[in-house]
Amino acid sequence: MLRFLGERAVNRVWRLGCASRFFLAVLVKSGAALSRFPLLLREIWFAGVLSLLIILVSGLFVGLVLGLQGYEILQRYGSAQALGTMVALSLLRELGPVVAALLFASRAGSAIAAEIGLMKATEQLKAMDMMAVDPVARVVAPRFWGGVLSMPILAMLFSSMGILGGWLIGVVFLGVDDGAFWSSMQASVDFRYDVWNGVFKSVIFGAAVSLIAVFEGYDSEPTAEGVSRAITRTVVTSALAILVLDFVLTSFMFRGML
Amino acid sequence: MKRSVLDLWVGFFVAIGIGALLFLSLKVSSFSGMDQKDAYTVSARFDNIGGLKVKAPVRSAGVLVGRVADIRLDAETYEALVEMRIDSHYVFPADSFAAIYTSGLLGDQYVGLEAGSNTEKRLADGSDIKKTQSAVVLEQLISQFLFNKPAEGQDAP
Amino acid sequence: MSDDNFLVTVENLQFDYGGKPVLRGINMRIPKGRVVAIMGGSGCGKTTLLRLIGGQLRPTAGSVRVAGEAIDEMRHARLYAFRRRMGMLFQFGALFTDLSVFDNVAFPLREHTDLPEEMIRDLTLMKLQAVGLRGARDLMPNALSGGMARRVALARAMALDPALIMYDEPFTGLDPISLGVIGQLIRRLNDASGATSIMVTHDVQESLQMVDYIYFISEGRVAAEGAPEEVRASADPLVHQFVTAKANGPVPYHFPAPDMAADFLGAAHV
Incomplete structure (x- = not known):
């Protein structure tokens, strides 16, 4: 039993090492990906545009729920006009980056892992290598950067939709004063500390999810089961990475180190 | 043909992203x-x-x-x-x-x-x-x- | 023949996979302009041999020389420069699923040359014409039959006019008509372009009709070799079993098992 656990732990560390080496290789070979705009464009489309619908709809509904719950609580203390502040701060600081990243992992991350895994299983990556085209530079790096660039845009859209959802519930349905909603929000939300930190977080999450997705896809066993396992692992590992990174980043931010 | 549709979508995506940033910076937050x-x-x-x-x-x-x-x-x-x-x-x-x-x-x-x-x-x-x-x-x-x-x-x- | 006449020279090539020897000392000399087949049962290391020649794997011992240069000693950049003169047809074509037929064939040209788009278009259509699929240029790979996909992959492998083309099981999973088409195409394209072809296959009848020379691999060694006529007439039991597709012979039908009488009757008599 102990031996089994030990072996698993060693395996994890081994994979982490592989992932780090892979990450370095992706960074080193990113030159071509970033200079060939059509390649990047296709990946922003694949990771960003295709995740748009789920991000917008979920953002709206999270905002609606926040509006309802927040109103219920704030009203007890007679400060329902602080609803805007509550909705905006919780979305911008936490929910926006984190939930958007979780959705991104399950929509775009899994798709990226599946795409690369399938390319590996059908020998497309080997064929590319035989054509003297480096698959890491041509296939992996653009997907990585497409994810990194799409994530903050998606997170901002998620937060914006959420704030609109909170406004819809609070102002339109529950009768919070429109002016108080926006002005209390504006007075206590700081662009540098709240909005920008949220964007920064989402960039980190985007990098983490994209890296996990391309690594799992590239490292998958070249079989149908291998690909499906890579997809599952991408979603699970990404979710874990997002939540742990969120804790680390938030604690740094509260200490004013970021 | 297919590529130009893709361009349009990515352009749209970036545009609403900038829109969201403007919304967050002008309407939601203030610069202290x-x-x-x-x-x-x-x-x-x-x-x-x-x-x-x-x-x-x-x-x-x-x-x-x-x-x-x-x-x-x-x-x-x-x-x-x-x-x-x-x-x-x-x-x-x-x-x-x-x-x-x-x-x-x-x-x-x-x-x-x-x-x-x-x-x-x-x-x-x-x-x-x-x-x-x-x-x-x-x-x-x-x-x-x-x-x-x-x-x-x-x-x- | 002098060494210059051989495009690929394989000397005492050994390869271990996960501690198990797959190839145990292969020697081969493949002359320029010929079509050579490498045959053997499934899992005998034929595809591994092809990978070693293409430089995708590194040998445990021995050497692979292509056009006089040692592939196994090359660094990444040099190897990539070398591979531009090699083409490889993968088992199921390995077409890029997100690109159309045209873009697939144009892919090597776009990646490796700075030719203007009209030029790439003309070259690509020429290659597609050679495999008879100029009309299928706008189809996506998932709309192609197995034989058509193989032909597109062949056009793609030929895009940069390589000096050496390798085929990994080009006949697997094809109907008899497509199989004949691919076989003739390989022969014709090889002769027309003056390239050298190495084909890994276990389709004996088709290969015997079209290749110049055959190597049989068994248990990690070259078990037999010769021109098609020699192979047909060969008295070697392994070659004979292969050519006539007999179930039993030097390659046994039964997986090693305990004695049958003991297995079936033993329990009852105890």
């Missing part, structure tokens, strides 16, 4: 970015700052004029040394008065600046505010109240 160029630093010593925190607002007559930049303990006098960045649009007399107030019963604490009467000398970068009033600490207030009651009782007869 007076901590950079157009601000000056003044410091004040308090016996007790209560729950004052860095980045807490500095208000004069209720208007936000700056923020607390740093809080330290002076190792010799055992007083709290509070540094504030004040927007350089606002100029205060040198004998202004700084106090720590609480917004509402349970709200955050902030520094209140009350303008003095000295019209000649002004607070400048690096100056010290001499007159200060510490934060009201609820526990002290209550214990004062409790211990003063019997004292009053003895005085009365």
